[in-house]
Amino acid sequence: MARRNDVLALAVLGLLHDSPMHGYELRKHLTAMLGSFRALSYGSLYPCLKDLTARGWLSQSGATAAPPHALSGKRARIVYQLTAEGKERFGAMLGESGPASWDDENFDVRFAFFARLDADTRLRILEGRRTRLQERLDGVRQSFARTRERLDEYTSELQRHGLESVERDIRWLDDLIDHERRGSSRGPNEQKE
Amino acid sequence: MARRNDVLALAVLGLLHDSPMHGYELRKHLTAMLGSFRALSYGSLYPCLKDLTARGWLSQSGATAAPPHALSGKRARIVYQLTAEGKERFGAMLGESGPASWDDENFDVRFAFFARLDADTRLRILEGRRTRLQERLDGVRQSFARTRERLDEYTSELQRHGLESVERDIRWLDDLIDHERRGSSRGPNEQKE
DNA sequence: AGTCCGATGTATCAGCCCGATACATCGGGA
């Protein structure tokens, strides 16, 4: 089990599920995916690729693999693709609903592949996430109440804003859950912009 | 200057500004402060204390320093307190408005000491933060628009929610700025112990 | 009184991750 950056491994497997890629390309997709906020360094990507290959979940090939603009292919490249075992592991990892598996940044990454899960698993995961978020909210609210009078107005206002954000996240999850329960056939595209 | 965990150093200096403390107590205050979400390990706190002491910003003393329940004082403890230079450095660090100084988690920590800044600095910092947050929002929005059609509904919905959160943060800052501008004559309520 | 247990308290370590950097090739523009 990859104790080594589970989230990154999952994202790599998921991206390679669609089409083989080489490192540089992977990084671009990854930073575009979750990276609008968090950057990803090669220092973790390449070791991760090496690790996944050693596990037998990826296979390498030095081929060309359709570069964006037609290229002769002389350039040194290592194209990675999923093995059968890799696909299997990806499915298993994605379906996990363990306590830490679907929290915070893990959630963002996993959510990118959410459509590949079946309706039951989706619902189960959303509810689990909601529960844990609610628990955390309660905890923060308690410690907030305990220290409230000792805080100046700025700190207090910051905490209030933080609580409100979490509450909003929970409501967002509620909407998703509701939508999943109602009609799994149609997508949750109801942007009110 | 401390390339070594600036934020932690600032928080430590700020907490010790109020009253001397020892490591364990500091950690409790720190985790209560920002730690509802992010935990803090001793592995970074103790080296930080050592570092700040070596710089001459803190001074140690093995004394008792008023433990919560009257204690004989035999227990091994190291109480840290701010030196004059430490106070000076704290003021300087807190007043900085550099690009990275007031972003994200840095902001949370610094905001805890916001009331100690003068009105002009507060306003300048809030506006700087707002500007950079807006820039980031624009960047994310662009990359969102660029890849929108290739995303499934879940990813799209996640991104929409993320954008909305940032928009809300910006509006929150706007409220704060507005409040600062309005009542800048008499500092918006000095703290009440 | 004795004894266990959790809180208090300081400190270190392996492992991992980030940011920077090195090195090399390619396409394209002045």
Added chain:
DNA sequence: TCCCGATGTATCGGGCTGATACATCGGACT
């Protein structure tokens, strides 16, 4: 032609996290 930025792979130092070790104290329970 020649430089420059994008493409590409790879490594390293330093700092941080999570776990752990070690020790004392107060209180609860029998």
